[in-house]
Amino acid sequence: MPTITVNVDDALKERMEKHPEINWSEVTRQAIRDKIEKLELMDELTAESELTDADVDEIAAKINESARKRIEGESE
Template sequence: MPTITVSVDDDLKERMEKHPEINWSEVTRQAIREKVENLELLDQLTADSELTESGVEEIAAKINQSARKRVDEETR
């Protein structure tokens, strides 16, 4: 499995360290997986669409917001 490095600021790192029971690598994997799946879905939905670039960006922002909310709920 390839490895990536994720940088977070000191404050976030300290906050994460307060929750050693959380597998942060798995949280990151899930977030990336969801993002890629959402982008693939967006690509499928917009393949034959006449949406403008700004319309696509608006939909993507809503999907991202929804995905972040789900990840936050799953990691609680």
């Protein structure tokens, strides 16, 4: 099995060391596997899309603005 190295800051390493019962390599493998599966699903869903990157950016900006307004409305 190929090996990769993951760098974490000292504070995170100390927190991880408080839980020696956890197999951090397995946690990392699962996180990578989950991310890859989500990316592959996105690739599959958008494979035949005719949207440009600019279209996607515009849609994302509208979603973010709508979410921001909704959150601001809830906090009033």
